Amino acid sequence: MLSSLRIFAVNHKKMSRLHINSMYYSKIRASLKRLKPHVPLGRNYSSLPGLIGNDIKSLHSIINPPVAKIRNIGIMAHIDAGKTTTTERILYYSGYTRSLGDVDDGDTVTDFMAQERERGITIQSAAVTFDWKGYRVNLIDTPGHVDFTLEVERCLRVLDGAVAVFDASAGVEAQTLTVWRQADKHKIPRICFLNKMDKTGASFNYAVESIRQKLKAKPLLLQLPIGEAKTFKGVVDVVSKEKLLWNLNSDDGKDFERKPLLEMSDPKLLKETTEARNALIEQVADLDDEFAELVLGEFSENFDLLPAEKLQTAIHRVTLAQTAVPVLCGSALKNKGVQPLLDAITMYLPSPEERNYDFLQWYKGDLCALAFKVLHDKQRGPLVFMRIYSGMIKPQLAIHNINGNCTERISRLLLPFADQHVEIPSLTAGNIALTVGLKHTATGDTLVSSKSSALAAARRAEREGEKKHRQNSEAERLLLAGVEIPEPVFFCTIEPPSVSKQPDLDHALKCLQREDPSLKVRLDPDSGQTVLCGMGELHIEIIHDRIKREYGLETYLGPLQVAYRETILNSVRATDTLDRTLGDKRHLVTVEVEAKPIEASSGAPVIEYADSVSEDIWKASQEAIENGIHSACLQGPLLGSPIQDVAITLHSLIIHPGTSSTMISACVSRCVQKVQNYRNPLCVKVTLLTVVYHWPADSCACRAWLCVFAS
Numbered sequence: 001m002l003s004s005l006r007i008f009a010v011n012h013k014k015m016s017r018l019h020i021n022s023m024y025y026s027k028i029r030a031s032l033k034r035l036k037p038h039v040p041l042g043r044n045y046s047s048l049p050g051l052i053g054n055d056i057k058s059l060h061s062i063i064n065p066p067v068a069k070i071r072n073i074g075i076m077a078h079i080d081a082g083k084t085t086t087t088e089r090i091l092y093y094s095g096y097t098r099s100l101g102d103v104d105d106g107d108t109v110t111d112f113m114a115q116e117r118e119r120g121i122t123i124q125s126a127a128v129t130f131d132w133k134g135y136r137v138n139l140i141d142t143p144g145h146v147d148f149t150l151e152v153e154r155c156l157r158v159l160d161g162a163v164a165v166f167d168a169s170a171g172v173e174a175q176t177l178t179v180w181r182q183a184d185k186h187k188i189p190r191i192c193f194l195n196k197m198d199k200t201g202a203s204f205n206y207a208v209e210s211i212r213q214k215l216k217a218k219p220l221l222l223q224l225p226i227g228e229a230k231t232f233k234g235v236v237d238v239v240s241k242e243k244l245l246w247n248l249n250s251d252d253g254k255d256f257e258r259k260p261l262l263e264m265s266d267p268k269l270l271k272e273t274t275e276a277r278n279a280l281i282e283q284v285a286d287l288d289d290e291f292a293e294l295v296l297g298e299f300s301e302n303f304d305l306l307p308a309e310k311l312q313t314a315i316h317r318v319t320l321a322q323t324a325v326p327v328l329c330g331s332a333l334k335n336k337g338v339q340p341l342l343d344a345i346t347m348y349l350p351s352p353e354e355r356n357y358d359f360l361q362w363y364k365g366d367l368c369a370l371a372f373k374v375l376h377d378k379q380r381g382p383l384v385f386m387r388i389y390s391g392m393i394k395p396q397l398a399i400h401n402i403n404g405n406c407t408e409r410i411s412r413l414l415l416p417f418a419d420q421h422v423e424i425p426s427l428t429a430g431n432i433a434l435t436v437g438l439k440h441t442a443t444g445d446t447l448v449s450s451k452s453s454a455l456a457a458a459r460r461a462e463r464e465g466e467k468k469h470r471q472n473s474e475a476e477r478l479l480l481a482g483v484e485i486p487e488p489v490f491f492c493t494i495e496p497p498s499v500s501k502q503p504d505l506d507h508a509l510k511c512l513q514r515e516d517p518s519l520k521v522r523l524d525p526d527s528g529q530t531v532l533c534g535m536g537e538l539h540i541e542i543i544h545d546r547i548k549r550e551y552g553l554e555t556y557l558g559p560l561q562v563a564y565r566e567t568i569l570n571s572v573r574a575t576d577t578l579d580r581t582l583g584d585k586r587h588l589v590t591v592e593v594e595a596k597p598i599e600a601s602s603g604a605p606v607i608e609y610a611d612s613v614s615e616d617i618w619k620a621s622q623e624a625i626e627n628g629i630h631s632a633c634l635q636g637p638l639l640g641s642p643i644q645d646v647a648i649t650l651h652s653l654i655i656h657p658g659t660s661s662t663m664i665s666a667c668v669s670r671c672v673q674k675v676q677n678y679r680n681p682l683c684v685k686v687t688l689l690t691v692v693y694h695w696p697a698d699s700c701a702c703r704a705w706l707c708v709f710a711s
Helices: 002-017 022-035 059-063 083-093 114-119 146-156 174-185 204-214 267-287 289-298 308-321 338-348 451-467 474-478 499-515 537-551 615-620 622-632 661-676
Strands: 070-077 126-132 135-141 161-167 190-195 219-221 223-226 234-237 242-246 256-260 325-329 368-377 381-390 398-401 406-409 412-415 432-436 446-448 490-495 520-523 530-534 564-568 572-582 585-597 606-609 646-655 683-687 690-694 702-706
Touching: 070 083, 070 146, 070 174, 070 338, 083 126, 083 135, 083 161, 083 190, 083 338, 114 537, 126 338, 126 432, 135 338, 146 174, 146 368, 146 537, 161 174, 161 204, 161 338, 190 204, 190 338, 204 219, 204 325, 219 267, 223 267, 223 325, 234 267, 267 289, 267 308, 289 308, 308 325, 308 338, 325 338, 368 499, 398 451, 446 451, 490 537, 499 520, 499 530, 499 537, 530 537, 564 585, 572 661, 585 661, 606 622, 615 622, 615 646, 622 646, 622 661, 646 661
Parallel strands: 070 135, 070 161, 161 190, 190 325, 219 325, 606 646
Antiparallel strands: 126 135, 223 234, 234 242, 242 256, 368 381, 368 446, 381 432, 398 406, 398 446, 412 432, 490 530, 520 530, 564 702, 572 585, 585 646, 683 690, 690 702
């Protein structure tokens, strides 16, 4: 009896942790308002997932739902397309929040940083967990600004699906292309949401056509808008042939009605929907063989008899295969179309078990996780976000970091809720966790249960590699693909207010670098100054502001400098001869090289040797040749910036006996520079983030651009 009472008390204590004390947080909000009255931080949060009203589920079902019911998704888009507003409506309709937040008011859940609320933009990604109709959704709201594209990159790395938000009046924009390519790289299934259908100039057909033309994707129109711009009042569900109309008197958009389309009341709309549904069925049948057999066998004469469930299942398969993307529409700001978007997320995007990860077979259920983000908390220390691919995580669990070859212990395990985290007793595969206590883990590190588990997985991977005749090192087999960190673009010096504050500045920069791997700090060897390297002017400005707010340091920034790169646009061939006599020794070299552009991004020049060059000659002088090419590519002819994305081919090499390697290197370098300076530019065109130099069509062409590798 006593033991059962003790168990009940422990369970009751765990359950009580899941409730957020509203009185406690109201005091915090009041104190924060007194400190910063211009930044409204108060929000009304509802009960946590699974704790709605009196329907309290078991702790296990709340924390660890079935894997098939989990959706790990991200919201991605161009800046100001409505990502955060869409996320805010999703949280409200799912019951996570009790009031609608607004970006302009600075009271949204995911934009909790002071800089985000002041500027009205998303700066860092934020994770939120909620439930929708029995499904657990782990949602990450990502930034849309190009300076923070690394946030999108590292979040997409661990997600199973994504929602691409578009401004219906603008269609595909610049950063939309960037995030779409990032999703392509990680093979993420997507849903398109055409937002701002109520905006002046909104065009459903234009936005869909831009997706087809610019993204080279096949849109599946699952909805049609009822009206556009000021006349937008609802959507038509093409799959079920129903119209969804939102109540104009409803302030929060919860009140809407779903009605079947009838010939009597909506003849024109019914005809358009029927045509769109038939086109959708044909499009899906072309992409899915199983569905094509069903349509041709049973429903070839009348598509209207095809059940909506069969069509939805086929759309799910097509979305997972990434052969097409479902398209929905609405207006997040006007609270229209968000609930159907949530239904589409759970219906068409994959669960973790539907994603194929080859490395899972090596771990046999043991822990395997990837750390994808680190935040620094003054009270709790580093907070590490990780995606659990297999196994289970508990507090006080010792885990092995394969990248760092070290073992650390998790002190606390949290469930992420934007800036408010809830402590939990365990978390299983398929979820996104937040851990406390990992002091050496960095972004992109692979975490396993123990070193012996890693060795066992390596042996299994080795046996599998032998079967498939693959030659990989042990590290390559075990390490999960991390996050590619782009090279910095903008540079400036940063100085503390006094020499005594230099250690504090170093500590602040160290913490910020761990949070943001795209931020680099180096020491100038000549001046001894600290140089801040970032992805853009806004990026450095935010870092400067965070150092002031979070670490209390009034630092001074030097003038901003930009890292330019140069490349060629056309192939050019040139010949050069170097003839020098030093003392009684003659040095004679004749070189013919060709420079041509390459599509793959490469910082160093790609060096090739033509068949006409004797292998014995170039192998004997290979080091001197490559040194000359590399030195010539350090400074371009336009701005003196390094040259990249270029291939140099050696076509001829004639060396006089006794010629030194230094002379060979000098001749090759001069010949490559001759190729670069083939013709001077006639005009210069300056655009945002690019400086493009134009030549006549029949001559060599070069260009220099800002080195924004992520875009």
